[in-house]
Structures are given as C-alpha cells and as structure tokens.
Amino acid sequence: xxxxxxxxxxxxxxxxxxxxxxxxxxxxxxxxxxxxxxxxxxxxxxxxxxxxxxxxxxxxxxxxxxxxxxxxxxxxxxxxxxxxxxxxxxxxxxxxxxxxxxxxxxxxxxxxxxxxxxxxxxxxxxxxxxxxxxxxxxxxxxxxxxxxxxxxxxxxxxxxxxxxxxxxxxxxxxxxxxxxxxxxxxxxxxxxxxxxxxxxxxxxxxxxxxxxxxxxxxxxxxxxxxxxxxxxxxxxxxxxxxxx
Numbered sequence: 001x002x003x004x005x006x007x008x009x010x011x012x013x014x015x016x017x018x019x020x021x022x023x024x025x026x027x028x029x030x031x032x033x034x035x036x037x038x039x040x041x042x043x044x045x046x047x048x049x050x051x052x053x054x055x056x057x058x059x060x061x062x063x064x065x066x067x068x069x070x071x072x073x074x075x076x077x078x079x080x081x082x083x084x085x086x087x088x089x090x091x092x093x094x095x096x097x098x099x100x101x102x103x104x105x106x107x108x109x110x111x112x113x114x115x116x117x118x119x120x121x122x123x124x125x126x127x128x129x130x131x132x133x134x135x136x137x138x139x140x141x142x143x144x145x146x147x148x149x150x151x152x153x154x155x156x157x158x159x160x161x162x163x164x165x166x167x168x169x170x171x172x173x174x175x176x177x178x179x180x181x182x183x184x185x186x187x188x189x190x191x192x193x194x195x196x197x198x199x200x201x202x203x204x205x206x207x208x209x210x211x212x213x214x215x216x217x218x219x220x221x222x223x224x225x226x227x228x229x230x231x232x233x234x235x236x237x238x239x240x241x242x243x244x
Contacts, residue, residue: 002065004029004193005081005162010049010059012042019045021217022059027162032184032194034208034225036201038238042217043197044086047164050195051083052076063162080108082160084151086167086197090139097122097135100153107158118157125153129183145176152183156192163187165196169203181207201239205229213238 003026012020020042027033035043048054050061052073061069068076082103091099100122105111112118126132129149134142139150148168155163165184169177181203188194198204204211204225211228213221215237221228228234 003027003062004064005050005195006062007046007050008060008062010046010056010061012045012049012054013057019217020049020056020214023214023217023219024059025212025219025222027193027195029193030188030191031209032188032196032207034204034211035195035197035214036199036204036211036238037214041214043214044166045217046214047083047166047195047197050162051081051164074106077106077158077160078108078110080159080161081164082107082155082158082162083164084148084155084166084168086170088144088147088151090142090147090150092140094139095135096126096131096137096139096142096150099139099150100125100157103154103157108160111158122153122157125157128156128186129153130179144171148172148180149183152180152187156187160192163192163194165194165198167197167199169198169200177203201229 005027008024010020010023023046037043045054049056052071060067063079097119101118104118104121112121123135126135129152131146131149131153142150152168169180177200184194184207208225210223211225213228213234220237221231221234
C-alpha cells in the first residue's frame with residue numbers, strides 16, 4: 001500500500017549549514033506521527049519541505065504516490081496539505097471568523113466559491129476547535145491559547161488530507177494541552193492524517209501512533225512511542241538532561 005505522504009532522502013542546506021540531512025519517512029492514512037528532537041534539530045525545516053515553503057537541496061517529496069517536490073506551496077495546499085505555524089500571525093484587523101474564512105476560500109480543490117459559504121465553513125471549524133464564541137472578535141486580540149486554536153481552525157478550513165502542526169501546544173497549561181490533544185484526535189477521526197511537532201513528551205507520547213526523532217538534522221529513531229523513548233540514542237540526544 002502506498003503511503004499518503006512520503007519523504008525520501010530529504011536534505012536542506014542554508015549556505016554552509018545543513019539543517020536537514022538525508023531524512024526519509026512516511027505518513028500513513030489515518031496516522032498521527034509525532035516529530036520530536038532538541039531545539040535546532042531541523043523539525044520545522046522538515047515540515048517546511050513537506051508544505052513547500054522550502055525546497056529541498058536534495059531528495060523527494062511524494063503525496064498520494066505522486067512526486068510534488070517541485071510543486072509550490074499554494075498548490076500543495078490545494079492538493080490537501082495544510083499546516084499551522086509556530087509563529088502565529090493572524091490577519092490584522094479581520095475578525096476571527098474572516099481569518100478562518102480565508103482558509104476556506106483558498107483550500108483544497110479551489111476552496112469555497114462564495115464568501116457566505118466560506119464563512120459557514122469557517123464557523124463549523126471554529127466550533128470544532130472551541131472558538132465558536134469568538135467569531136466576531138478581532139483575531140489579533142486573541143491571547144496565545146486562542147491563537148493556537150485559530151491556527152488549527154484556519155488549516156482545517158482548507159479541508160486538508162494531511163495536517164502539519166508546528167508546536168500547537170507550546171506555552172499552554174496542562175488543561176489547555178489536554179484540550180488540544182482532544183481536538184487533534186478528533187481531526188484524525190475525521191480521516192485527516194497528522195504530523196505534529198511537540199516538546200511536551202507526555203503529551204506527544206499519548207497522542208502519537210509513531211514517533212520520528214531528529215538530532216542535528218538527521219533521523220535517529222522512528223517507531224512506536226514506548227520503544228523510541230527508551231532508545232539509548234534518543235535518551236542521550238534529547239531526553240538525557242531531563243532524566244538527570
């Protein structure tokens with residue numbers, strides 16, 4: 001069976017710096033894949049290679065069995081690859097509703113053809129992530145937790161088949177983290193595959209079907225969470241300081 005998403009031998013160089021080196025992995029339909037590693041390990045660079053906001057120096061990206069390596073980010077989005085961003089930048093001056101409606105207008109298959117339909121879809125996405133009561137508020141007035149949920153809603157409004165989440169739980173308290181985990185599980189239950197970057201080990205362990213670990217831009221482990229988190233190389237590279 002062909003993987004929904006496959007990255008083959010991806011490398012990305014920035015002048016003399018190799019941010020990602022020869023990384024290969026797959027994401028299956030209906031899977032939640034956790035991506036972990038120390039700061040600077042190349043995690044955001046890797047999902048940028050998948051979303052198309054960066055081009056690989058070497059390697060290949062395939063989606064539904066077709067090569068998309070040279071396809072620009074906006075076309076990948078319309079094929080069904082959505083993402084959130086670690087640095088949250090809502091459209092200033094627009095309401096929460098219209099921020100999400102932009103995603104609906106732009107999304108898979110060309111998006112919703114009419115603004116009224118896009119807003120209706122946006123309302124559904126905002127209800128889904130728990131922001132339904134904030135539809136008329138300016139998006140740039142939301143606090144950090146609200147902006148995290150807004151990022152999810154904008155990406156979901158594009159009707160993705162794959163959702164790339166870049167630290168959507170960062171800066172949240174325990175209750176807020178559990179709420180976001182619940183949302184991501186419901187996303188998967190809708191048939192959307194998820195690749196999620198996260199540093200909260202307890203959260204990513206309980207959420208993920210499989211873990212992929214990067215260190216200095218290289219893949220050092222890939223497997224079920226319980227085994228990966230006991231891997232000696234992973235413990236030394238990423239978890240060691242936390243366990244001492």
